[in-house]
Amino acid sequence: MLKVKDTLRSTVQVTFDGRVFKTYHGPDAHQRFNHEVRVLRHLEARGCTFVPKLLESDATLPRIVTTNCGFRVERIDADRAKELFAELEAFGVRHDDPDPRNVTYRQSDGRFCIVDFEFATLLPEDKPSGTT
Secondary structure: OOEEOOOOOEEEEOOOOOEEEEEEEOOOHHHHHHHHHHHHHHHHHOOOOOOEHHHHHHHOOOOEEOOOEEEOOOOOOHHHHHHHHHHHHHEEEOOOOHHHEEEEOOOOEEEEEEEOOOOEEEEEOOOEEEOO
């Protein structure tokens, strides 16, 4: 495994078979783990294809295993980044950390992707017209 991130909040390792292991650290690790699992499940249920797919979650560690969404981009045009994060909101999630470090490039289909949903916000679902 290749360690790609090691901070006080998490360690991220990528395997050579395309899986990403993210282990949470710190006093609020379980809360951030639970939230990211919830957001990733929400996005998958809505058919969002430019975020990691949750493969496994283990609350005892706490750790998630996801698909790999490519490599981190060095730079992304500000307008393109704004469009990308706005596209995510159409799936009911505001990232809340729209920084280039949370954008990857998936070479297999030439797609920019978004990662790291620990602090994302699930947006309220619109109610149908005429309901209270």
